[in-house]
Amino acid sequence: VLLLDEPFGALDAQVRRELRRWLRDIHDATGYTTVFVTHDQEEALELADRVVVMSQGSIEQVGTADEIYD
Incomplete structure (x- = not known):
């Protein structure tokens, strides 16, 4: 199990996209x-x-991203 708590919080937008x-x-x-x-x-x-x-x-709520977004 990999547990990540706000791992990209202090990073700029471009770095966040790359890390995602x-x-x-x-x-x-x-x-x-x-x-x-x-x-x-x-x-x-x-x-x-x-x-x-x-x-x-x-x-x-619990669901897929699409279920939650709708």
Whole structure:
């Protein structure tokens, strides 16, 4: 399991985009389960196979990026 808590928070936009691609490539190549904590919806929708939306410590929604976005 790879656990990442806001790993791209202090980086500029270009570096963030490059690292998102890199992280997705690693995930696809290894198949490791990855828990990625972010407040950035763009990151969540780009990287996640499944998304969990939480509010004040409670789970509000669980689904694919498309299900959550709709």
